Amino acid sequence: MSDATEDLAAFRADIAAWISANCPAPLLGRPMDENAIVWGGRKWTFTDDNQRLWLERAVARGLTAPRWPVEYGGAALSRAQEKIYREEMERLGAPPPLESFGLWMLGPALLEFGNAEQKAEHLPKITRGEIRWCQGYSEPGAGSDLANVQTRAEDMGDHWLVNGQKIWTSYADRADWIFALVRTDRDAPKHKGISFLLMDMETPGITTRPIRLISGKSPFCETFFDNVKVPKTNLVGELNRGWDIAKYLLTHEREMIGGGARGLLGGRSVSQILASQEGDVMADPVLRAEAMQLEVDALAFGLTMERYKDQAEAGRGVGNASAMLKYYGTELNKRRYELLMATAGSEGVEWDGTQGGLAPEWLRTKANSIEGGTTEVMLDIIAKRVLEMPNQ
Amino acid sequence: MNDMTQSLLDTEDEVMLRDAARGFLTDASPVSGLRANRDAGRAHDPALWAEMAQMGWTGVLVPEAAGGADMGHRAAGILAEEMGRTLAASPFLSTAVIAASVLRDAGPRAHGALQAIAAGEATYALALDEGPKFAPAATAMQAERQGNAFRLSGAKAFVADGTTAARILVLARTSGAAGDADGLTLFDIDAARAGLDRQALSTIDSRDHARLVFDAVEATGDDIIGDLDNGLAALRPGLQAGQAALAAELTGLAGGAAAITLGYLKDRRQFDRTIGSFQALQHRAAHLWSEIEVTASAIANAGRRLDATPADASLAVSLAKARAAQTAKLAVSEAVQMHGGIGMTDAHDIGFFMKRARVGAEWLGDYGHHAAIIAAARGF
Structure with missing residues (x-):
């Protein structure tokens, strides 16, 4: 056995022991229905104390975001280690301590495109489950033709002024912040006038309305922006290059949905x-x-x-x-x-x-x-x- | 299904093997070679087989001690896939895959036979099916015992490489009745033995298939592979290897047909535009590509399983053959349809892919046969 293989075997034993010692027994082997998922956020209430305890312990070990850097609350695991971690979680029947759009989507985008301040501000809150994010992409006139987004962010000097409407915003009514595609240049070709903007859902002018689906459930919302003032520092990456981030994230999303x-x-x-x-x-x-x-x-x-x-x-x-x-x-x-x-x-x-x-x-x-x-x-x-x- | 140390990706060696095989077959055995064989009335080109032996392909599953390259089942699958792409006809599956896999488990007596296979000097055919569907246990052909000798009488309906092979692996009944999995015995006999009548079949894929009629053909205990009355166990490694490699060939065939079709879609113009710019055709091509991608994973998995845990490869092999039969059918149907009228002509190559896909779908078990094995393994 090579050193690397031995290291991984040791890691497997170590992480398995940690999971066994830290995941509260009542959570082990529980069916993963909707109630079992912990989404976190300001409005979150745990269904029981075991969920809270499990999240806290996982946060302390950096395991809500196993591959992220330690400084942002991750555990800096290698791909091989992460795979072993997931395998051991599955084998032992331990539920993911936290699931969120922040972990799946915004985090990877910030790590790739965000500046130092944005990473320091947002990533730790994601790994700790303090802030729940939603994704503001689709609009009534921008479904399959996503690059046709019309929600506008005007440069007002010291802030952006956002007006428009998003649709199919997953759990917008329960989210604390939204990452959205907004039009910042109306004269440019449609892919080249889009920026990637972060907004606090408590900002005046943002309202949400759940959409009742054929299933009787309402996982999606309409989200309205009416003269919403957003700090200039909330723009991620370069101005008018938001489509690059969107494409990066769509690839992530597709692998995830297919994988599910x-x-x-x-x-x-x-x-x-x-x-x-x-x-x-x-x-x-x-x-x-x-x-x-x-x-x-x-x-x-x-x-x-x-x-x-x-x-x-x-x-x-x-x-x-x-x-x-x-x-x-x-x-x-x-x-x-x-x-x-x-x-x-x-x-x-x-x-x-x-x-x-x-x-x-x-x-x-x-x-x-x-x-x-x-x-x-x-x-x-x-x-x-x-x-x-x-x-x- | 897959051990985490057994990646389904091709290794560096396998990538080199695939590249070398594709380069060689594109030059030495393009689809036009199949047309030439057909028009000349021969099932395969012996010179091509000799070159395959030179490259070590005939010994792909023969142990090094017997002069083989012993590259394993994944490698055999890669070679078969590449042969499928150009419809290269040869005794590869019957001899280098099926017979070699049977004989390497047959003890020291088979050493010489394996040497002959690796050297490209011996060719084999497997005489199994007596009806139109793959059903080993249904074997009725009698091997009547007389002292240490046997007399084989009966008919084998569909024997690949049956007219040209020098030796025949034949499954016959030494006890029990048709339908019993027990009571069958596997013999390895010279194809020139008295009483064996080989009748060539003219099949749609222009390859060597024969009906073999046995009229009191003599065999001895020395001709038996494995144990008396336990022939299916002796045959099993050969069947699994053959099914996996045939599935690989069919997947390569699907890829070859899809590539030719994609080229046509990018070239053919109607309504003042390239027909490949029509979304209706783009989506059909994209769907076909997706199916081939998914099937390719099952092919890689079957090869890996046969190499790592052959006793536990049944599900993986049946998954490969079931998927490959369907994917090849889809590929050739879509290929002919998207070619339009030209695809219906004998002058165009695409029809050859359709004909071989139909034969490959039946040989060694059709989709239903293998899907039933999967369902049983999965508990329903």
Whole structure:
């Protein structure tokens, strides 16, 4: 065994011991439903004390953001160490101590594009779960054509004045701050007049309104900006180069959404789903054939996620091929829920029956192939950037 | 499914092997070579096979002690993928993959046979199926015992490389009845043995396939591979290796057909524009590329599994073959459709891909056969 391999083995033993000693026992092996997720923020209330304790201990060890620098509250783990940390968390059944858009999206963007003051101000609050962020990208007139954002930030000398509307802002009603794409040059070509701006949601002039979805739930909001005054220091990166940051983050988001659909469904594989249904649903040859096909495709897609991760870890970027993960993973997840509903039969159509929660989840999956870039946009990216097919 | 130390990425050696194989096959065995073989009425070019032997490909799964390169199943898969891209026809799968994998587990008696395979001097065919679908346990062909000798009588319906192979691996029943997995015995016999009638089949892929009729063909105990009445166990390493390599070939074939089609989409003009600029065609091409990417992962995984834990590779191998059969079908269907009328002509190469994909989908188990194995392994 090489030194590096020995070091990793030692790290695995160490981190496993730490998780066992620090994650409160009642949290271990709990199903990861919506109530189990800790989002943090000013308005956050823990469902129980164990969640709070687990977050505090993870924060102290830098493990809410394992790969970030220690000075910002991270643990500065290598890729290999982070992978081991996640594997041990999964093996021991420990839940993530904190999930947030700050950890997933804004943090990586600030680390790449932010200045020293912005990093020092915002990153520690993200790793400690003190500030919850939301993402202000889409607008009524800027969906798939995201670069068409019209929300304006005017330079008023000592501040930006923001006016406009965002839509599909996830959990805007529960977030403390928003990172948004705003138009700072109306005369430039549309990709070249956008900037990346941070705003405190408590600033006068910002209001939010939840959108009721077909699932009956309201994870998304409309967010309105009416003469909102924003400090000049809140602009990230260069003026009018916000699209570069947006593209960087969209790649992140696509890998994440595609990855969420990997091989599992709320922790359950196709075979486990089928085992949980009453009677022998597989006696129907049509459903059986569908389940077999889904299993074949899900297994192969899971291997593809592994291969792409290996590629990223080898220092070779995945680049535009991430569009494939997003496309394939979300379409697979929709198929999985269609099968699940079909096997549940009439029990699946009750909002609160024995399969309670299934119908809203099934309806929620329909957004998978729309949010974060539609299936059609992903296919466009593959065709143009990967296959280099000609423009019209 | 995958051990974390077993990356699905090609290693540096594998990248070099792939590059070398692609370079060689593009020059020595382009798709036009298949056309030339077909028009000349031969299933493959012996000179090509001799060159493959020179490069060590025939010994890819032969131990070094028997003169092989012993590069492993992932390497065999890479070679097969590249052969699929140009539809290179050779006895590679039957001999260098299936027979070599069977014989390397057959003890010292097979040393000479393995040496002959590595040297490119011996070719093999596997005589298995008696009906139109892959079903080893359904074997009915009798091997009637007389002292230490056996008399083989019956017919094998679809034997790849069956007319040209010098030796035949044949599965026959020494006890039990058709449908029993037990009671089968695997024999390794000279193809010139008396009573063996080899009838060439004219198949759509223009390769060597034969119907083999055995009329009291004599074999002895020395011809048995593995144990009497336990032939499926002896055959298993060969079947798994063959299925994984055939899946790799089909994936390479899908990639080859997709590449030709993409070139056509970028070249062909209608309505005063390149047809590849139409979004309807772009999305079909992008979807096809995605399917090939996903299948390529299953191919790499099967090779890695066979190299690392062959006793536990069944699910990985069936996943590879199931995905590859479907992906190749999609690729050739899309390829012909997107070529339009020219794709329907014999003068264009794309039709060759469609014909080989259909044969490859059936050989060694179709999608349904392998999907059922996966479903059983996953508990439903």
